[in-house]
Amino acid sequence: MRPDFDQPIRQMSTKVAYESPYMRLREDGIVRMDGSEGVYTYVDKPDFALVIAVEDGGFHLVEQYRYPVRSRSWEFVQGSLPGLVAGDPEALARQELMEETGITAGALRHLGRLNCAVGMSSQGFDVFVASELSHGEAAREVEEQDLRHRWFPRGEVEDMMRDGVITDNATLAAYTLFLLRTPPG
Known part of the structure; x- marks a missing residue:
């Protein structure tokens, strides 16, 4: 089965792994296009x-x-x-x-x-x-x-x-x- 490249990675869960007055480090449980699960970690900061x-x-x-x-x-x-x-x-x-x-x-x-x-x-x-x-x-x-x-x-x-x-x-x-x-x- 061919992956659907138009469908984004789906977020299944989210948690704040670290937070300071300037930023948050977030860990999201995700499901990729092929159905495999993983974790995406990113910095969440205000614009x-x-x-x-x-x-x-x-x-x-x-x-x-x-x-x-x-x-x-x-x-x-x-x-x-x-x-x-x-x-x-x-x-x-x-x-x-x-x-x-x-x-x-x-x-x-x-x-x-x-x-x-x-x-x-x-x-x-x-x-x-x-x-x-x-x-x-x-x-x-x-x-x-x-x-x-x-x-x-x-x-x-x-x-x-x-x-x-x-x-x-x-x-x-x-x-x-x-x-x-x-x-x-």
């Missing part, structure tokens, strides 16, 4: 917002230490709400931009929605372009005390991507959306 802040032919980036990879990382502004809760993506984008950089966007345009790591996490994110920027004081959370904010010209950002300085997958994917959905010029 986040990512903001491409555009100004004067360049972009505002933040750099912070990312513990899992034990190195600093230049990225577009991004973040989620605390306590494993979901919220309005646009409001979250505005909040993260202000908290991390002190910037307020006069205009915010939604570029699209992406998923981070479809094979191991439920987390997705909404990408926004911020323009008509006003500058103020950042209001960083305690986890962001090492965060640095800097504006870069577009060519330098692209060089950083090309040279492997920027390796954050969400930043790279968001920039691809930016290139595809923003008219040249």
